Amino acid sequence: MASAGRAVIGLTGPTGAGKSTLAAHLRSVGCAVIDCDRFARQVMDGDPDCVAAIDAAFPGCVQGGAIDRRALGAKVFADPAALAVLDSIVNPRIVAALRAEVERADKALFLDGATLIQSGAVDLCDRLLVLLAPAGTRTGRIAGRDGLTDTAAGQRVASQPDDLYYLRAADFALYNGGTRRQLCAAADALLAEILPGGCR
DSSP, X not given: OOBTTBOEEEEEXXXXXXXXXXXXXXXXXXXXXXXXXXXXXXXHHHOHHHHHHHHHHSTTSEETTEEOHHHHHHHHTTOHHHHHHHHHHHHHHHHHXXXXXXXXXXXXXXXXXXXXXXXXXXXXXXXXXXXXXXXXXHHHHHHHHHTOOHHHHHHHHHTSOOHHHHHHHOSEEEEOOSOHHHHHHHHHHHHHHHOTTOOO
């Protein structure tokens, strides 16, 4: 879904792969990047109908008109059926709001999101870039980032789709098993290939 001739590129991959690091580098070289996870929170919080629907579906997860994300997470992330209900409430709203952002874009735009494929937001993208990393590396990153034990971090890694899931949907893939410098160099080489005119 190019915006006024501008490319829209999705950036996704499993937790701990380094998407935030790559997104920060893309911004540093002039690319526009939407953090879809942050964007989703803003959409959810700013939509009274969405909040009301969550309140109706998950009693006790809205307090004083605000979503209690800790309580909501406790209800849905160990229960696939509950998560599917939540997704059915929020994903159409998030994708519609993202579509409006894409239509306003005046230069190449990256959509950085962990669930681009699952949510359907991938349909807004002209191309999909997947970032992968070894499971052990991801476990260490998550443990350090989130203050988790290796066991807890490993459980998060194990709960994610496997690499093949992402690769089936990908137009391009980067493997982030080394240093930040190596990742940025690989990203620059890929940018030169897919956006020869640059992000601006």
